[in-house]
Amino acid sequence: MLAFAIRRLIEAAFVMLTVAALAFVLFRFVGDPVNQLVGQDTSLEDRLKLRAQLGLDDPIAVQFGRFVWKALHLDFGISYQVKQPVLGLIIERAPATLELAIVAALFAIAVGVPMGVYTGIRRNSWLSNLFLTISLIGISLPTFLIGILLIYVFSVGLGLLPSFGRGEVVHIGGWTTGLLTASGWRSIILPAITLGLFQMTLVTRLVRSEMLEVLRTDYIKFARARGLTNRAINFGHALRNTLVPVITIIGLQLGGLIAFAIITEQVFQWPGMGLLFIQSVANADVPVMAAYLLLVAFLFVFINFIVDVLYVVIDPRIRIIGRPA
Amino acid sequence: MASVNTPDEAGARDGGTGTLANIADSDLVHSFLRSKIVVLAAVVTLLMVGAAALAPWIAPHSPYDLTTVSLLDAHNPPAWSQGGDSRYLLGTDDQGRDLLSTILYGTRASLTIGLLATLLALVIGVSLGLTAGYFGGRVDTVIMRIADVQLTFPAILAALLVDGVARIVFRTHGSGGAEFWILVLSIGLSLWVAYARTVRSSTLVERNKEYVQAARLIGLSRRSIMFRHVLPNVTGPVLVIATINIATAILLEATLSFLGIGLPPTQPSLGTLINIGNRFLFSGEWWIVIFPGATLAGLILAVNLLGDWLRDALNPKLR
Numbered sequence: 001m002l003a004f005a006i007r008r009l010i011e012a013a014f015v016m017l018t019v020a021a022l023a024f025v026l027f028r029f030v031g032d033p034v035n036q037l038v039g040q041d042t043s044l045e046d047r048l049k050l051r052a053q054l055g056l057d058d059p060i061a062v063q064f065g066r067f068v069w070k071a072l073h074l075d076f077g078i079s080y081q082v083k084q085p086v087l088g089l090i091i092e093r094a095p096a097t098l099e100l101a102i103v104a105a106l107f108a109i110a111v112g113v114p115m116g117v118y119t120g121i122r123r124n125s126w127l128s129n130l131f132l133t134i135s136l137i138g139i140s141l142p143t144f145l146i147g148i149l150l151i152y153v154f155s156v157g158l159g160l161l162p163s164f165g166r167g168e169v170v171h172i173g174g175w176t177t178g179l180l181t182a183s184g185w186r187s188i189i190l191p192a193i194t195l196g197l198f199q200m201t202l203v204t205r206l207v208r209s210e211m212l213e214v215l216r217t218d219y220i221k222f223a224r225a226r227g228l229t230n231r232a233i234n235f236g237h238a239l240r241n242t243l244v245p246v247i248t249i250i251g252l253q254l255g256g257l258i259a260f261a262i263i264t265e266q267v268f269q270w271p272g273m274g275l276l277f278i279q280s281v282a283n284a285d286v287p288v289m290a291a292y293l294l295l296v297a298f299l300f301v302f303i304n305f306i307v308d309v310l311y312v313v314i315d316p317r318i319r320i321i322g323r324p325a
Numbered sequence: 326m327a328s329v330n331t332p333d334e335a336g337a338r339d340g341g342t343g344t345l346a347n348i349a350d351s352d353l354v355h356s357f358l359r360s361k362i363v364v365l366a367a368v369v370t371l372l373m374v375g376a377a378a379l380a381p382w383i384a385p386h387s388p389y390d391l392t393t394v395s396l397l398d399a400h401n402p403p404a405w406s407q408g409g410d411s412r413y414l415l416g417t418d419d420q421g422r423d424l425l426s427t428i429l430y431g432t433r434a435s436l437t438i439g440l441l442a443t444l445l446a447l448v449i450g451v452s453l454g455l456t457a458g459y460f461g462g463r464v465d466t467v468i469m470r471i472a473d474v475q476l477t478f479p480a481i482l483a484a485l486l487v488d489g490v491a492r493i494v495f496r497t498h499g500s501g502g503a504e505f506w507i508l509v510l511s512i513g514l515s516l517w518v519a520y521a522r523t524v525r526s527s528t529l530v531e532r533n534k535e536y537v538q539a540a541r542l543i544g545l546s547r548r549s550i551m552f553r554h555v556l557p558n559v560t561g562p563v564l565v566i567a568t569i570n571i572a573t574a575i576l577l578e579a580t581l582s583f584l585g586i587g588l589p590p591t592q593p594s595l596g597t598l599i600n601i602g603n604r605f606l607f608s609g610e611w612w613i614v615i616f617p618g619a620t621l622a623g624l625i626l627a628v629n630l631l632g633d634w635l636r637d638a639l640n641p642k643l644r
Contacts, residue, residue, distance in 0.1 A: 018474045026490060140626045142576055144583050145618050148603055152614075156606055163607075259479045266584055267603070281489035281586055289489055300477045 008308050012301045017068075019297040023290040024067045027077070028056075076291035081283050086291045090273060095175050096166055097272030100264070101257040103179075103188055104196030105250060112200040113239075113246070116207025120215070121234055132208075135201035143260060147194040147267035154190060162187045164269040195264040199253050206249055210242035251307045255300040366630035373624050377433040385426055418601055418613050422593075428617055431593040432624065438508050438594070439575035445513030446574075447567055450520025455559070457521065458528025459551050469525065472518045480515040484577050487511035488586055504588050512577045519566050527559040565639055569632035572625050579621055595621040 042050075051057060058066075070076070076086035115135075119128040138146075155163035166188070168181040179185065214220065215238055223233045262274035269275070273292065280288035376383065418424055457468040475483060488511040495503045531537060532555065540550045581587035582596025583603075590597055595617045602614025 014470070015474050015477060018470070026486075140629055141622050142579060142583075142625070144580060145599065145622060148599065148606065148614055148618065152606055152611065256479055259482050262481070262485070263580060263584065277485070278584055278586070281485055281492070284489070284493045286493070289486070293486060296482065297477065304477070 004312055005309055008305055012305050015301050016294075016297060019294060020068050020071060021064070023071075023293050024064050026293070027067065027286055027290045028060075028063065071294055076294070077287040079280075079285055079288050081280070081285040081288070086287050089276060089288065090291060090295065093271060093273045093276050095177060096270060097258060097261050097265070097274060099177065099179060100188065100191055100195060100261055100270060100272060101254065103192040104257055105199065105254060107192050107196040108199035108203050108253075109250060112203025113207055115200075116204040117211060117234065117239055119204065120208045120211025120238075123212070131204065135204050138197045138201035143194060143198065143263045144267050146197055147190070147264060150190045150194060151267070161190050163190070166271060191264050191268045191270050194267065195257060195261055198260070199250070199257065202249060202253065203246060206246055207239075207242055210245060211238055214238045214241050248307055248311065251303060251310075255296070255303045258299060259296060360634065363630060363634045366627040366634075369623060369627040370631060373432060373620070373627070374436060376429055377436050380426075380429040380433045383429065385423055387426065387430075418598070420590075424598075424612060424616055427593045427598060428595070428620055431595045431598050431617060432620060434505075434588060434592065434594040435575050435578055435596070435621070435624075438505065438512070438578045439571050441509045442512035442516070442574040442578070443567055443570050445509060446516035446570065447520055447563065449513065450517035451524050451556070451560075451563060453517065454521035454524030455528055455551055455556060458525040459532055459547070459555065461529075465525070468521065472521050475515075476518050480573065481577060481580060483515035484511045484581060485584075485586070487514050488581060492586070504592070508578055508581060508587055511581070512574050515577070516570055516574065519570070520563055523562050523566060524559050527562065528555055531555050531558050561639065565632070565636045568635050569629070572628040572632060575621075575628070576625055595624075 056063070074087050076090075078084065079086050079089060082089070115131045119131050122128050151163045154161045162183070166184060168183045170177055170181060170184075177184070179188070220233060220237060223237050228236075258273075261270075261272060262277060264270065265272045265274035266278055273295075276288060277292045279285070280292070381387070418427060453468050453472075457465040488507060491507040491510055495507060537550060537554060540554050545554075578587060578594065579596035579599070582594045583600045585600060588594045588597050590601060598617035599614055599621070602610070602612075602617065605613050
């Protein structure tokens with residue numbers, strides 16, 4: 001178990017190092033860092049001095065080492081665009097994205113699991129077919145189109161919900177939350193549905209196929225033979241056994257939610273990290289791009305690592321020597 | 326997988342008359358006609374591809390010809406609604422361009438970028454997969470590690486990054502058509518992993534078969550063995566991935582353009598049009614966003630359905 005965790009940790013470190021190398025190349029070679037920091041009329045002398053100050057004359061290996069060392073201390077440099085430390089910008093934006101991703105995940109579970117159970121038990125009812133059709137649409141339609149449609153219906157047409165921003169936010173320490181005000185909740189509904197719809201359809205389909213499989217097993221037949229109620233069988237026995245893969249997928253999807261939040265944040269002008277990233281891509285703000293890349297990579301690697309280790313803890317069959325496929 | 330010939334080649338060898346009958350009798354055609362939805366998807370796809378290919382001839386106006394575009398005609402609703410102009414069937418956008426024509430040209434751009442990007446991803450992925458599988462050892466480790474790292478991220482993120490970098494690199498040149506190729510490049514580079522992994526694993530199997538050993542014995546060069554002998558035997562699954570990937574590529578293009586870092590507004594693509602329409606949604610001008618949106622949704626749904634069907638139809642386990 002420990003050996004497995006350590007091997008995974010080494011692999012994770014390798015991935016992070018590769019991404020760091022990519023971010024470094026981006027940072028160092030795409031666009032001249034000096035040009036971005038000084039004005040047009042800076043003399044060549046001053047430029048050279050700044051170059052030396054920034055350490056751009058050192059060997060590449062030394063520069064890369066320094067880059068990694070700084071990144072480990074969460075120092076990602078200064079944004080070219082707003083001339084502020086990148087870390088501050090990201091920390092300021094992080095709560096918005098995290099809240100959006102978590103509410104979206106909760107929405108996906110709260111709606112997806114019941115829909116999956118229902119379509120698994122009542123396989124041929126019209127409601128099941130309706131659910132499955134909805135989930136097919138959810139998978140095929142692009143995220144931004146769903147967002148626009150929701151805005152069109154609920155904001156423009158019915159005037160029920162706001163179409164942009166986070167609403168009123170409350171500051172608690174360094175964290176800004178929109179989840180304590182009514183307008184904050186009203187604002188998060190549409191973005192969260194937009195972001196979570198794909199995950200919801202994924203959960204629905206997963207729970208359904210797992211239910212179909214579990215309901216065929218002997219212990220379910222035995223439970224029926226014992227005369228247990230349908231409710232006890234479906235929820236106590238069947239659903240419980242479908243939950244391990246569902247939890248895994250949701251865990252793995254959390255990183256995806258944060259990455260896809262880029263699109264949702266653009267549609268709803270949600271002031272999160274994704275919007276920051278899009279602006280940095282459009283403005284060639286390399287430090288922000290590099291930092292975001294590292295951050296998201298870390299998030300993905302971290303989540304994968306946790307899920308891998310949890311798997312081994314939950315399912316002893318994987319503990320056999322060698323890595324799981 | 327084991328068969329050396331694709332169905333087309335086998336049919337071609339039988340001679341002219343047998344070919345059509347052979348194709349009509351194949352499993353593929355049977356399973357195609359069995360599903361009405363797939364036929365519908367094929368019809369929709371064909372219609373859209375046809376309309377996009379013929380856009381310069383069938384579009385009532387040209388969105389590139391600025392002399393026919395007048396700002397006085399901007400924001401016209403569709404012809405059938407109140408205040409509509411019969412010259413503009415689906416209405417006009419904010420610059421006075423005919424929406425129907427713009428959609429036709431936009432579909433053309435989206436499809437072209439999607440196909441080219443899929444092709445690029447296919448070429449990169451197949452070459453790398455073939456190299457990794459055939460040579461093995463350190464080459465294999467390096468290529469597959471890179472693939473693993475990239476697989477950690479969603480494709481959209483990879484595409485965004487390549488797009489961002491390419492923009493900075495190409496900005497100095499500032500040529501007009503750069504955005505088009507930046508899109509192809511960024512989407513192509515974000516989708517190659519699936520091909521590389523598939524081709525590598527099939528190459529690992531093929532490499533030890535007798536025909537490869539025979540080819541090696543008669544002294545053929547490595548390149549000739551790889552591309553002439555191994556490659557034709559590993560292409561089956563590649564084509565299936567490609568079909569499914571076309572929809573993904575179109576979606577990525579639309580998403581990037583929607584985010585404002587794809588094609589510029591002067592070169593309509595479906596994503597750019599939706600982006601423009603999104604700005605005018607609140608003034609009640611629903612048509613600028615709804616028509617391109619519906620086109621995009623229909624196109625992706627149809628191509629996806631075709632891809633799914635092809636995957637199932639070509640999977641011998643499901644027959």
